[in-house]
Amino acid sequence: MTHTNLVPLYCLHFTILLMWIFQYLTAYLNFLVELGVLLGGSEETSQTLMKEIVDFETTLANITVPQEERRDEELIYHKVEAKDLKDLAPAVDWMPYLTEVFAPVTLNESEPVVVYAKEYLQKVSELIANTNKSLLNNYMIMKVVRKMVSVLDQRFQDVEQRFLEVMYGTKKSCTPRWKLCVSDTDSALGFALGALFVKDTFAEDSKATAEEMVAEIKRAFEDSLKDVSWMDSDTKKAAKEKADAIYNMVGYPEFIMNATKLDKVFNDAYVNWIKKNGEEATLPALGMTNHQLFFVGFAQHCLLPSGEVVGERKYHDTDKDL
Numbered sequence: 001m002t003h004t005n006l007v008p009l010y011c012l013h014f015t016i017l018l019m020w021i022f023q024y025l026t027a028y029l030n031f032l033v034e035l036g037v038l039l040g041g042s043e044e045t046s047q048t049l050m051k052e053i054v055d056f057e058t059t060l061a062n063i064t065v066p067q068e069e070r071r072d073e074e075l076i077y078h079k080v081e082a083k084d085l086k087d088l089a090p091a092v093d094w095m096p097y098l099t100e101v102f103a104p105v106t107l108n109e110s111e112p113v114v115v116y117a118k119e120y121l122q123k124v125s126e127l128i129a130n131t132n133k134s135l136l137n138n139y140m141i142m143k144v145v146r147k148m149v150s151v152l153d154q155r156f157q158d159v160e161q162r163f164l165e166v167m168y169g170t171k172k173s174c175t176p177r178w179k180l181c182v183s184d185t186d187s188a189l190g191f192a193l194g195a196l197f198v199k200d201t202f203a204e205d206s207k208a209t210a211e212e213m214v215a216e217i218k219r220a221f222e223d224s225l226k227d228v229s230w231m232d233s234d235t236k237k238a239a240k241e242k243a244d245a246i247y248n249m250v251g252y253p254e255f256i257m258n259a260t261k262l263d264k265v266f267n268d269a270y271v272n273w274i275k276k277n278g279e280e281a282t283l284p285a286l287g288m289t290n291h292q293l294f295f296v297g298f299a300q301h302c303l304l305p306s307g308e309v310v311g312e313r314k315y316h317d318t319d320k321d322l
């Protein structure tokens with residue numbers, strides 16, 4: 001019998017798959033280790049802890065039921081009551097969890113619950129019960145860290161970028177960081193950012209000119225109403241009311257140019273939020289009130305390395321990344 005070097009095709013496919021999984025897991029582990037080091041861990045500890053996390057996630061993935069086995073709704077539909085969940089998955093303290101998630105809707109133990117992943121819940125509960133609490137804690141923290149990487153500083157972005165390049169051979173986003181900062185700041189502190197923009201770019205008289213034009217258009221519209229014969233008087237009255245209701249949104253609202261009023265808007269928003277939701281616990285070891293953190297959060301997030309503030313940059317002068 002002669003020996004052959006030919007490998008059957010399915011074997012080759014399998015080898016490629018294994019190579020890909022190995023490459024993925026290596027890149028993923030490196031990513032977590034680097035994050036751990038950036039967060040202040042030593043290389044060695046980070047390596048040990050992150051390896052545990054990757055192994056845990058591998059086990060978790062193994063008990064996840066593939067989508068193609070979940071197509072038959074009737075087969076996976078299990079209607080139970082909230083109190084039955086603790087028999088199904090005792091590792092989770094269900095009632096406090098559900099109460100929190102559904103607040104302010106009140107629930108009791110007879111609340112009907114439809115479980116679409118019975119076996120998964122059972123297995124995940126066993127996994128939680130048999131896994132070292134310290135590892136579970138690290139796993140959950142790293143989940144949060146990974147989610148928040150995009151709002152952490154450039155070193156974190158670079159680490160994520162390297163991981164994504166290995167994984168997908170592409171960059172995650174071509175949007176320069178300064179644009180993300182401007183858009184985040186805009187959605188949170190829009191009026192304040194608007195004021196900076198107006199100061200920087202608006203010609204003094206352009207708002208007045210545009211407002212004058214809008215007033216003219218409104219006047220012309222109302223004049224023309226007098227002469228249209230095809231509208232009855234009720235319709236004309238409605239049309240006039242509509243014209244009167246045109247809300248002037250030219251340029252910017254006047255108050256944003258007055259720092260006192262602008263401060264009041266944000267301060268009131270925060271104070272009202274506290275009134276409604278109650279004071280939050282302060283973060284330990286920071287030595288700052290939540291009020292201070294509320295403002296520092298945005299400032300820090302959007303500070304350029306040189307200490308220059310994003311709002312002071314012109315919107316159009318550069319496409320460079322921060």
Ligand SMILES: *[C@@H]1O[C@H](CO)[C@@H](O)[C@H](O)[C@H]1NC(C)=O
Nearest residue numbers: 055058059060061062063064
């Ligand atoms: C995956 O699960 C099967 C049983 O469902 C088990 O035999 C196997 O060892 C598990 N593999 C890993 C890597 O955990």
Ligand SMILES: *[C@@H]1O[C@H](CO)[C@@H](O)[C@H](O)[C@H]1NC(C)=O
Nearest residue numbers: 105106107108109110111112
């Ligand atoms: C649970 O809540 C439902 C609906 O809110 C109610 O009909 C039922 O009597 C409650 N059961 C118990 C045991 O309190």
Ligand SMILES: *[C@@H]1O[C@H](CO)[C@@H](O)[C@H](O)[C@H]1NC(C)=O
Nearest residue numbers: 048049052131132133134135
């Ligand atoms: C869990 O892991 C930590 C850290 O690796 C270790 O110190 C501890 O002894 C472990 N606990 C158990 C019950 O194995």
Ligand SMILES: *[C@@H]1O[C@H](CO)[C@@H](O)[C@H](O)[C@H]1NC(C)=O
Nearest residue numbers: 255257258259260261262264
């Ligand atoms: C800004 O608003 C405050 C409070 O309404 C007012 O007292 C002050 O005169 C305004 N400043 C300017 C420059 O208009």
